[in-house]
Amino acid sequence: MNGTIKVAVxxxxxxxxxxxxxxxxxxxxxxLAAAVDNSSNPIxxxxMAGMGPCGVMMSNSLEQALLETKPDVLVDFTTPKSVVGNTKLAIQYGVRPVIGTTGFTPADIVELDKLCQEAGIGGLIAPNFSIGAILMMKFAAQAAKYMPHVEIIEFHGDQKLDAPSGTSVKTAELIAANRRELRQGNPEEEETIEGSRGGYYNGFRIHSVRLPGVFAQQEVIFGGHGQTLKIRHDSYERAGYMPGVNLAVKKVMTYQGMVYGFEHFID
Incomplete structure (x- = not known):
């Protein structure tokens, strides 16, 4: 990597x-090359971020911002409704996408990887940029080799749009890669209230809690004969994700193709 990296947000x-x-x-x-938000005024x-003037005015057109400022990287924290289109637009203009928004299907990721490969650029889709959360996922994946009975409980604020969270889905994928599908619980169990056992994934359950006053926590619970193992990560503020975003912006310059999961950027 040589020189300053131009970033659009x-x-x-x-x-x-x-x-x-x-x-x-x-x-x-x-x-900072560009700052974009559909609902933003020209400030x-x-x-807008609570700092002094930087000379970059807010824009409400991503395509115009990419065309005029020619950034190296686009960091996207928008909504599931708009993120796929934003990512394709960035790749179209040769801009490396670093995506923290959830809402991608496996087919989306395959398509975006192909587009990145064709454009000769790298990209990252990361359900979570917290280094602590990535370690939690890695530890859970290792534990699943030895304790295959597991459930995930994730906690977020009541305004979160998706359930389960992208972090819990990524954790579940890593766990599933290290254990065979094992349908847990009593085979004759019945839910007297629909959904009370949580979402089903590869034989285990994911539970989503949505409450005001909660920021972001996740607990992975493993059960065995006479013991349990709990691996928990708690996020208390959004600034905790920024070291990971910073690392992703710099490392994506050296990659080609769309990478799914921030854990691939951590040696």
Missing amino acids: AGASGRMGREVVKMVLDDPELR DAGM
Whole structure:
């Protein structure tokens, strides 16, 4: 990697987007090229993020921003409804997407990988940028080799759009890769209230809790004869994700193809 990396931020006026703008402005190896949000007024992006003026005005057109500013990387924290289109648009303009928004299907990821390969650029879709959360996933995947009975409980605020969370789905995928499908619980059990046993994935269950006052936590519980193992990660503020986003922006410059999961960026 040579020189300063030019970064565009989609969803820049959102809570995660503002943190990304701050992170970029604080790093001399990065330069904020554009800040985009469909609902934003034309305000300086630095002021919008609670910092001093930076000279980059908020834009409401991602395509126009990519065309005019020619960034190296697009960081997207928008919504599941718009993220696939944003990612394709970035690749079309040769901009490396770093995506923290959930809502991709496996078919979407295959298609986006093909588009990245054809464009000769790298990209990242990461359900979670927290280094602690990635370690939680890795530890859970290892534990599944020895304790195959497992359930996941994830906690988020009541305004979260998707359930289960992208982090819990990625955790489930890593666990499933290290254990054969094992249908847990009493084979004759019946739910007296539909859905009370949670969502079914590869023989185990994922439970989504949505409450005001909660930020983001996940607990993976393994059960065995006479023992349980609990692996838990708690996030308390959005700034905790920024070291991971910073690392992703820099490492994506060295990759080709769409990578699914931030764990691939951690040696």
